[in-house]
Amino acid sequence: MSLGAANAIPVTILTGSLGAGKTTLLNRILRNAGDRKVAVLVNDMGELNVDAELVSEESELSVADGTVAELSNGCICCELRDDLETAVVRLARERSFDHLVVEPSGISEPAPVARLFTGGSPAAARYEVDAVVAVVDARQFADTFDGDGEPTRTVETGGDGERRPLSDLLVEQVEFADLVVLNKRDLVSEAELARVKSVVRALRPDAEVIPAEYAAVSVDRLFDIRLFDPGTAAERAGWRRTLDEAESESESASAAHGDHRDHEHSHSHDNSHEHAHPEEAYGVDSFAYRRRRPFHPERAAALLSDLPESVLRAKGSMWVAGREDAHLTYSRAGPSAYAEATGRWVASLPEFEQDAYRRNRSDLGFEWDEEWGDRRTGLVFIGREMDEGALTAALDDCLLTDEEFSAEWDAFENAFPEEPGARTTLAEPTPEE
Numbered sequence: 001m002s003l004g005a006a007n008a009i010p011v012t013i014l015t016g017s018l019g020a021g022k023t024t025l026l027n028r029i030l031r032n033a034g035d036r037k038v039a040v041l042v043n044d045m046g047e048l049n050v051d052a053e054l055v056s057e058e059s060e061l062s063v064a065d066g067t068v069a070e071l072s073n074g075c076i077c078c079e080l081r082d083d084l085e086t087a088v089v090r091l092a093r094e095r096s097f098d099h100l101v102v103e104p105s106g107i108s109e110p111a112p113v114a115r116l117f118t119g120g121s122p123a124a125a126r127y128e129v130d131a132v133v134a135v136v137d138a139r140q141f142a143d144t145f146d147g148d149g150e151p152t153r154t155v156e157t158g159g160d161g162e163r164r165p166l167s168d169l170l171v172e173q174v175e176f177a178d179l180v181v182l183n184k185r186d187l188v189s190e191a192e193l194a195r196v197k198s199v200v201r202a203l204r205p206d207a208e209v210i211p212a213e214y215a216a217v218s219v220d221r222l223f224d225i226r227l228f229d230p231g232t233a234a235e236r237a238g239w240r241r242t243l244d245e246a247e248s249e250s251e252s253a254s255a256a257h258g259d260h261r262d263h264e265h266s267h268s269h270d271n272s273h274e275h276a277h278p279e280e281a282y283g284v285d286s287f288a289y290r291r292r293r294p295f296h297p298e299r300a301a302a303l304l305s306d307l308p309e310s311v312l313r314a315k316g317s318m319w320v321a322g323r324e325d326a327h328l329t330y331s332r333a334g335p336s337a338y339a340e341a342t343g344r345w346v347a348s349l350p351e352f353e354q355d356a357y358r359r360n361r362s363d364l365g366f367e368w369d370e371e372w373g374d375r376r377t378g379l380v381f382i383g384r385e386m387d388e389g390a391l392t393a394a395l396d397d398c399l400l401t402d403e404e405f406s407a408e409w410d411a412f413e414n415a416f417p418e419e420p421g422a423r424t425t426l427a428e429p430t431p432e433e
């Protein structure tokens with residue numbers, strides 16, 4: 001089963017929002033483990049580690065014998081990271097089990113937890129991530145992404161009081177998952193289930209999707225497949241794939257036509273990309289928008305903070321006039337949207353650094369512009385019954401006109417962030433009372 005070190009212990013990382021059914025799944029795993037010895041590591045946000053108690057109460061395994069370990073009062077991906085590492089290394093030394101299941105708290109992001117087992121850390125030497133499993137509350141997911149259900153909540157992440165929209169976390173958990181358990185199947189209709197499935201498939205095209213009631217999933221199905229690939233985990237999200245395909249399609253198109261500057265545009269209707277083609281029956285589809293002309297900051301902010309409800313997910317890079325250094329990343333998940341300065345354009349670096357970058361990357365994946373270098377916009381939109389033509393035209397209206405192009409860009413009103421790591425909120429869901 002293991003592709004790495006011969007004795008590496010397989011790890012399943014369980015994610016999912018609060019109340020989605022992770023504990024229910026854990027108990028099911030422990031009860032139906034058969035000959036397998038399963039260790040569980042749970043983390044709850046409260047003082048008391050409720051999950052550990054529930055799990056140990058219901059199973060023959062107990063906290064006392066070290067099989068169920070608990071980490072309380074914090075979030076695994078933040079302040080408890082060192083504790084998690086210590087705990088898993090200690091567990092491995094005892095070596096009294098042959099599969100580890102880690103359940104970070106419902107608001108932990110899955111990526112940092114997975115990284116703990118894949119970097120050069122002591123934990124990585126002993127373990128190997130088998131799969132990241134997301135337990136999704138089908139009812140909550142349908143409400144969050146249908147726009148007309150319960151109001152969308154924000155949740156606090158970590159101990160620093162940072163609040164993020166629930167929709168962001170739901171999307172992130174699905175985008176990072178190898179297997180999605182669509183739980184609480186009893187609380188959605190046939191049609192709702194089909195719609196939720198199509199959105200999940202659009203967000204994460206090659207994840208396995210298993211609808212379930214009370215997390216009734218076969219343990220064999222969960223454990224006997226090795227799905228996780230650290231090299232591609234982040235690249236397999238639907239938006240990333242659509243963007244990459246658009247890059248390569250437009251590269252070949254520009255090579256053929258010799259023109260690369262403006263109207264590049266592609267979408268994923270091509271049946272040869274089987275997985276980038278969500279179920280059309282539900283109208284879920286995606287398209288990429290790519291341009292090499294900067295956005296006008298005011299017009300772009302206005303449009304991107306108020307996209308049509310048909311857009312469920314959007315993400316990608318933006319070139320905004322007046323922010324010549326900042327490589328901006330835009331992200332929209334359901335009703336929330338933000339822009340973040342995630343780095344710098346290579347073209348804004350000192351010349352020798354630019355040369356080094358270009359020398360080390362024989363295949364940039366895009367054409368270097370003589371004047372503007374790597375500055376460009378590449379956004380992916382995933383949605384249901386989107387009017388692609390109208391949205392593309394609206395985005396084009398946000399590009400600088402020729403007159404604006406030769407004006408002073410710093411004079412524009414500009415809400416977009418500039419310093420690396422800075423973030424501007426463009427849209428927020430209505431908080432729940």
Ligand SMILES: Nc1nc2c(ncn2[C@@H]2O[C@H](COP(=O)(O)OP(=O)(O)OP(=O)(O)O)[C@@H](O)[C@H]2O)c(=O)[nH]1
Pocket residue numbers: 016017018019020021022023024025051105106183184185186187212213214215
């Ligand atoms: N109707 C219904 N309820 C479910 C289902 N699965 C779990 N539940 C209930 O949902 C509640 C939350 O389930 P848990 O398993 O505790 O969820 P969790 O993800 O561990 O919750 P946190 O630990 O708070 O993040 C419990 O009352 C479960 O009995 C399901 O398929 N249908």
